[in-house]
Amino acid sequence: MEKGARNLKSLKFYVHTFGCQMNKNDSERIAGILSTAGGKISNSPEESDIIIVNTCAVREKAEEKLYSYLGRLATFKKKKKSTIGVVGCVAQLYGSELLEKKPFIDFVLGPDNYNQISEIIHSNHEEKFASTSWSQDYNEIPHEKTFRESNISAYVTIMEGCNNFCSYCIVPFARGREKCRPMQNIIEEIQSLADKGYKEIQLLGQNVNSYKDPDTGKDFSILLKEANQTEGIEWIRFITSHPKNFTKKIATTMKEAEKVCHQLHLPVQSGSSSVLKRMNRGYTREEYLEKITILRNLMPDISFSTDIIAGFPGETEEEFQETLSILEEVRFNNIFSFRYSPRPLTVACQEKDTISFEEKRRRLIEVQDLQKKIQLELNKSLIGRDLKVLCTGKSKKAPHIYSGRNEGHQVVNFKSKNDVIGCFVDVHIASYGPYSLHGEAIKQ
Ligand code: SF4
Missing domain, CATH: 2.40.50.140 (Nucleic acid-binding proteins)
Known part of the structure; x- marks a missing residue:
C-alpha cells in the first residue's frame, strides 16, 4: 500500500559502507542515483531522512559489526522517522528475513536491484519491501550518476559475481555468478573520468582475470590494452586477481602497457598445497610461486600483496608453517590476513572446525608479526630512493x-x-x- 509520492528533493540521505572496494563503488553509484533524483548527501545518519547501509558478508566479524551498527540505527529511528534501507551482500543472503528480524528496516535490496532505489524511496511504500532477484546480465547503472568520493582516483567496476566456489567463500551466494560489463561501457566510463581530470583508475571485480566482453568475447588483456590508450589516465590498477586465471598473456600486457602499474594483489590464502586443495582454489603452492617468478622476471620492480586465512579447518601445524614460509619466499609488500570464520552455505562450514579460537588467533598473530618484519625490511631498502x-x-x-x-x-x-x-x-x-x-x- 502506498502512502503517496515523496519528493526526494527535500530529503537528506546518508550511505554507510561495510566491506571491500566493490561495495565502496556500489555505494558511490547508489549515492549517484539518489543525488540525481534530487536528494542531498549528508555525512550524518542522525540528520538524514534516508539511511542506506551497504553490507558485507564475507567474514563473520563484518556481519557482527553490521548488526551492532543496525542496533544504533534502531535508536535513531525512534527519534527521527528516517527511512532505513539495507543493501548488498547481507541483504541478498537474508532478504525478507531481515525485515522480520529487524522491524525498523524499511527495505532490503540485493546487488542486482540498486536501480530500483530512488523509485522505492520516492513512492514511499508503507509496506516493507525486499527485492533480491538476480539478472543474468551485468546491471548497468549510468556511470555519469556515480557520486565519487575522490576526484583523483576512481573505481570502475568491470564484472560482478564469481563462479569459483572456493570452499570457505560466501561471495558466489551473495553476489551470484560472474557477469561481465560490456567493454564499450567500461571504456566510455574511463574516458569520461579522464575528461574530468582523474589520474588513476582501479578496475574492480571479484575475479577480473576471467573478464570477457559479453558481446565480443574480448578478454582482460585486451581490456587493459584499451584502457591503456585513454589519454589523461596515468595509472591503471586492478583487483581482485585469481592466481588460477592469471595468465602469461596478462603478465605480458602488464609489462607492455605503460600505464598499468607494476603492482598486483594475488590472493594465495595458504602456502600449503593440501590446504589449497581443500579450499578448492585450483592451484598448488608450486604453481602460485611459478606465477610470481614469471611476473618478477618480466617486471623486476613489481610489488605484490596477498590475502591469508589462518586456521582453515583441519590446517595442521606443518601446513601452517608452509604459509609462513611462502611469506618469506615471496616477500609480499602487504598482506590482508584473517582468522578463518565459517560462512553459511559454504562447503567448509559443513566441516568440523577443530581449531580453537585461541589457536587461530595465535596463528594469525604469527603471520602478522612475520609480515611486519618483512615489510620493515622492504621499506628500509627504499631509504634514499x-x-x-x-x-x-x-x-x-x-x-x-x-x-x-x-x-x-x-x-x-x-x-x-x-x-x-x-x-x-x-x-x-x-x-x-x-x-x-x-x-x-x-x-x-
Ligand atoms: S575466487 Fe573464491 S574467494 Fe574469490 S570471490 Fe570467488 S569464491 Fe570467493
Whole structure:
C-alpha cells in the first residue's frame, strides 16, 4: 500500500559502507542515483531522512559489526522517522528475513536491484519491501550518476559475481555468478573520468582475470590494452586477481602497457598445497610461486600483496608453517590476513572446525608479526630512493603532511612547500615504518 509520492528533493540521505572496494563503488553509484533524483548527501545518519547501509558478508566479524551498527540505527529511528534501507551482500543472503528480524528496516535490496532505489524511496511504500532477484546480465547503472568520493582516483567496476566456489567463500551466494560489463561501457566510463581530470583508475571485480566482453568475447588483456590508450589516465590498477586465471598473456600486457602499474594483489590464502586443495582454489603452492617468478622476471620492480586465512579447518601445524614460509619466499609488500570464520552455505562450514579460537588467533598473530618484519625490511631498502607518488590528500593524523601512494600502492607521507593534491610528485624517502614511507617532495 502506498502512502503517496515523496519528493526526494527535500530529503537528506546518508550511505554507510561495510566491506571491500566493490561495495565502496556500489555505494558511490547508489549515492549517484539518489543525488540525481534530487536528494542531498549528508555525512550524518542522525540528520538524514534516508539511511542506506551497504553490507558485507564475507567474514563473520563484518556481519557482527553490521548488526551492532543496525542496533544504533534502531535508536535513531525512534527519534527521527528516517527511512532505513539495507543493501548488498547481507541483504541478498537474508532478504525478507531481515525485515522480520529487524522491524525498523524499511527495505532490503540485493546487488542486482540498486536501480530500483530512488523509485522505492520516492513512492514511499508503507509496506516493507525486499527485492533480491538476480539478472543474468551485468546491471548497468549510468556511470555519469556515480557520486565519487575522490576526484583523483576512481573505481570502475568491470564484472560482478564469481563462479569459483572456493570452499570457505560466501561471495558466489551473495553476489551470484560472474557477469561481465560490456567493454564499450567500461571504456566510455574511463574516458569520461579522464575528461574530468582523474589520474588513476582501479578496475574492480571479484575475479577480473576471467573478464570477457559479453558481446565480443574480448578478454582482460585486451581490456587493459584499451584502457591503456585513454589519454589523461596515468595509472591503471586492478583487483581482485585469481592466481588460477592469471595468465602469461596478462603478465605480458602488464609489462607492455605503460600505464598499468607494476603492482598486483594475488590472493594465495595458504602456502600449503593440501590446504589449497581443500579450499578448492585450483592451484598448488608450486604453481602460485611459478606465477610470481614469471611476473618478477618480466617486471623486476613489481610489488605484490596477498590475502591469508589462518586456521582453515583441519590446517595442521606443518601446513601452517608452509604459509609462513611462502611469506618469506615471496616477500609480499602487504598482506590482508584473517582468522578463518565459517560462512553459511559454504562447503567448509559443513566441516568440523577443530581449531580453537585461541589457536587461530595465535596463528594469525604469527603471520602478522612475520609480515611486519618483512615489510620493515622492504621499506628500509627504499631509504634514499626517489619515488613517484600520486598525492591524494593530506595525512589524517598530521594535516601539514601530504599523503599518497607510489606505483607499488604503498602509502607515502611527505612534506611539500606547494599544494600538490591531485599531482604526481617525486618524493625522496627519508624514513619508514612497517605500513608507510615518509619523505619530502623534490620536484613539483
Ligand atoms: S575466487 Fe573464491 S574467494 Fe574469490 S570471490 Fe570467488 S569464491 Fe570467493
